[in-house]
Amino acid sequence: xxxxxxxxxxxxxxxxxxxxxxxxxxxxxxxxxxxxxxxxxxxxxxxxxxxxxx
Amino acid sequence: xxxxxxxxxxxxxxxxxxxxxxxxxxxxxxxxxxxxxxxxxxxxxxxxxxxxxxxxxxxxxxxxxxxxxxxxxxxxxxxxxxxxxxxxxxxxxxxxxxxxxxxxxxxxxxxxxxxxxxxxxxxxxxxxxxxxxxxxxxxxxxxxxxxxx
Numbered sequence: 001x002x003x004x005x006x007x008x009x010x011x012x013x014x015x016x017x018x019x020x021x022x023x024x025x026x027x028x029x030x031x032x033x034x035x036x037x038x039x040x041x042x043x044x045x046x047x048x049x050x051x052x053x054x
Numbered sequence: 055x056x057x058x059x060x061x062x063x064x065x066x067x068x069x070x071x072x073x074x075x076x077x078x079x080x081x082x083x084x085x086x087x088x089x090x091x092x093x094x095x096x097x098x099x100x101x102x103x104x105x106x107x108x109x110x111x112x113x114x115x116x117x118x119x120x121x122x123x124x125x126x127x128x129x130x131x132x133x134x135x136x137x138x139x140x141x142x143x144x145x146x147x148x149x150x151x152x153x154x155x156x157x158x159x160x161x162x163x164x165x166x167x168x169x170x171x172x173x174x175x176x177x178x179x180x181x182x183x184x185x186x187x188x189x190x191x192x193x194x195x196x197x198x199x200x201x202x203x
Binding site: 024029030032033034035036037039040041043047 | 056059078079082083087088090091140162165199
């Protein structure tokens with residue numbers, strides 16, 4: 001039996017949203033590459049900030 | 055310095071380097087978007103292309119663990135290169151990476167910049183052959199999006 005967890009992180013809920021998944025699937029290759037660029041930049045920024053804090 | 059893979063591709067195109075973008079950006083183009091720390095490229099063999107690649111890398115102030123000279127870039131490649139616009143991973147004759155000329159490719163244009171990427175079938179074949187954990191995850195996600203082919 002599945003149970004809804006009221007403490008689920010809203011970001012996880014977003015990724016479980018069928019509408020969000022459908023929107024992502026409908027993106028063009030160009031849009032996906034642009035999203036990959038942004039995502040990668042943010043990940044690298046995050047990694048650099050963590051290194052700087054150590 | 056902000057990672058600028060579009061700028062790297064534009065520079066390689068301007069120098070008429072024959073190459074295809076593989077790895078994370080190719081996987082993203084086919085539907086599985088994840089962060090990647092570098093731009094993976096497979097380059098055509100041959101001295102003329104290695105000379106064009108050398109010129110492009112020089113214009114990006116590139117540095118690597120080996121000299122970025124045509125005589126080096128013409129060989130088997132698995133070399134990470136740091137540039138003004140971020141890291142490039144040059145690949146040729148390594149597991150999971152077919153020869154550029156045998157690679158089935160298609161073009162995608164992003165902000166007026168042409169990307170050559172593997173077709174979905176070529177990408178799946180590369181992922182099967184590479185066989186690392188992240189390749190298996192990418193393959194499973196590609197199968198979910200496109201069917202298991």
